[in-house]
Amino acid sequence: MKILITGSNGFLGSNLVSYFMKKNRYEIYCTSRNPLKVRNSNTIYGDLREISFVKNLFEQIKPDVVINTVSLVDLDLCEENPSLAYDLTVKTGRNIAQCASEYNSRLAYISTDHLFDGNKSMYTEKEKTNPVNQYGKMKFEAENVSCKYNEDTIVIRTNFFGWSHINHPDTFGEWVYKSLKSKKAINLFTDYYFTPIEVTYLAEAIEKAIEKDITGVLNIVGSQRCSKYEFGMKLADLAGMDKSLINPCSLNDGIMTLKTKRQQDLSMSSEKYKALFGHSLPDLNENILRFLGNKDR
The missing domain is CATH 3.40.50.720 (NAD(P)-binding Rossmann-like Domain)
Incomplete structure (x- = not known):
């Protein structure tokens, strides 16, 4: 093919x-x-x-x-x-x-x-x-x-999300991982959801x-809905990093200014995929474990 x-x-x-x-x-x-x-x-x-x-x-x-x-x-x-x-x-x-x-x-x-x-x-x-x-x-x-x-x-x-090839800007997962690895405090939304x-x-x-x-x-998305904050906390937990570096914030509190309008909930259902192929897509835990396992590949 x-x-x-x-x-x-x-x-x-x-x-x-x-x-x-x-x-x-x-x-x-x-x-x-x-x-x-x-x-x-x-x-x-x-x-x-x-x-x-x-x-x-x-x-x-x-x-x-x-x-x-x-x-x-x-x-x-x-x-x-x-x-x-x-x-x-x-x-x-x-x-x-x-x-x-x-x-x-x-x-x-x-x-x-x-x-x-x-x-x-x-x-x-x-x-x-x-x-x-x-x-x-x-x-x-x-x-x-x-x-x-x-x-x-x-x-x-x-x-x-995942790991980029050389000379590519960091994606969200990479940014969270590298920030926590370097002991840098970050703000993550508690009310911005995705899968x-x-x-x-x-x-x-x-x-x-x-x-x-x-x-x-x-x-084709993860089977589990989470906020950006929950994503970061789960990554920190599974990677053994300091979760106190992650500060919860809201889209509406003005801590982080976004130029372009965004919807608060991007989450999508993967039930159709499950019905077609007979299995669920990975949950947040599985996705982040795969991400961490692929770090040096």
């Missing part, structure tokens, strides 16, 4: 490249605008905003599956420059979906949990979307164009999803 991974220089893309390259049954191809942080000989450089490049990419590879991780993930920059966010998220998504359809390639579009207003918890795949910022709006539009232009599309909504999944667990679940050949929306 030929798999094309787009955005392979990003946090998720680079982790997916590393994961699938270890599997002998896949032929992995990557695309990026810049030199890869993960070594791979099957790399084609170019700009996915250019339809001519995307057409040549598909003609050259003829992939069986495309995993599209491309988007502008900087929430503040999405607000400041929505046209750039559109080009990097929606336009690239449309180009990829159109070409995937032409070449009969299955498409897995990696989406987000920033699609709802946050007024309830554990959103299912059937919930009505109501994003509160440009990032969420662009991701939802990219979901729609992916499904519109390629019927054989699975949209994967997720929230992940995080460790990135290698996510990669395993994506592999199952593309092999099962299902379409539509699928949440």
